[in-house]
Amino acid sequence: MPQGGGSAPSRPVALHSEDDRVLPFAVEALDLRGRVVRLGPTVDSILSHYAYPPQVARLLGEAVALAALLGSILESHGRFQLQTRSDGPVDMLVVDYDAPGKLRGFARFDAERVAQIRDASPAALFGRGHLALTIEREEDAARYQGVVPLEGESLAEAAHIYFRQSEQIPSFVRLAVAEIVTPQGASWRAGGLLLQYLPPGGARARDLPPGDAPDGAEEPSEDDSDHWTEGQALAATLEDHELVDPALSSERLLYRLFHERGVKVFTERALEEFCRCSNERIDKLLRSFSPQERSDMIGDDGRIGVTCEFCGTLRSFNPADFD
Missing domain, CATH: 3.90.1280.10 (HSP33 redox switch-like)
Incomplete structure (x- = not known):
């Protein structure tokens, strides 16, 4: 798996996960681009500031992983914020990402309502509301915001809706959070995968073979829709435990998914918890x-x-x- 980024030399594939990193990658044969995030001490610290119930901690962990995936599009300056507002037991989530890799976040919840629900699904915790994604770029003071409804969707599903409606980019998002128990104690881990279909000329619908084609005529060769269908199918084989496994590196994970087509990784970015308060x-x-x-x-x-x-x-x- 060569390292991308111009003429940068290749290096050995990492065997073990390096925590608190975002790794960009590309599957050029399928016109796919994406990022993998693996979070350890950073997400554990964020989830440990308050005595969050486990189901609330998992929800906040997913939000932190999603913010890292989406915010890392900002190279060196700027700010990205993920915020939910809803009428459920968890009525607000806020995660800030300050480029190039600083994270902070919290969840506001009603402890009594959380304790009363047996269904720990995001739909039950969120209720009905909206997800807002905001980008502030420092270089030109520009501010962009996209808002999508939260009506029973998980954060990953809400992100799919955002990309489909606002960005019109075919996208796949997978998020996972787990509490790992070791002899040294329990700690939270989180991970996520963002895969997007970005052909040079933009996505095109597949042409149907003409009805009056002569017998024996060859059907059109592999096209854009085939590429994205294959990419989604490969990404869908990803299991939650793979995203949070400390013994599995992001590079080996990507190789598992896309080795048949070839995958290239680029310079990873370090993440850390950082609060602006002073x-x-x-x-x-x-x-x-x-x-x-x-x-x-x-x-x-x-x-x-x-x-x-x-x-x-x-x-x-x-x-x-x-x-």
Whole structure:
């Protein structure tokens, strides 16, 4: 499996998974492009900031993996945000991706409603609502947003709807999250695959053979629709456990899927958890409130406490500092 990217030299295929990486790839014979993400310590840290019920943690883990797949299209600058709003027990998910590879996320949920449901499917947890995907590019201050409904779909299915309606790109998305238990303890892992059909001239519908073709005439040769059908069929053989297996590298995984057609990988990108919150940011935010509003925020200890929704960090401020 050669390494792509111009004249970069080939290297041996990695045997074991390297956590917290996005690996772009191409199956040129089928005009396919895609990315694989494998998350270990980064997603485990994000899911451990709060005492999420397991079904909520899995949902947030899928959102983090999907945000990494979609946000990694931004090369070095810019911001991508995935957000859901719905009427289900998990009424909001937010994941931010800051290029080139910084992630943070949290889930807001009703603990009583989550405890009452027996169905841990995304449909039961989300209810009805929408998924919003937002891209902010720093170089030209442009902002793009796509919104698709959440009506019983998983995040992967909602992403399919987004690509079909907004981008009109044939796409396949697979997400997986699991809690791995070892002698050292339990930790969360997540993975995802994004596969897209991007022929040079754009996707074309398959031509039907003419009804008045002479007997013995050859049917049209393999075309675009055949390529995408084959690509989907190969990707559909992927199992959830393969995406979260720490003993299986992304390169070996891609080889399993596409070795018959040949697959090329490019330079991978490292991912890490990073929160934008800071004392300076919160200080500036508090100064934007009126004295009366700040007075209403003072707790029993006589200080203003602010907890970051993303990382769970509690910061305490003296109200007198703002006078």
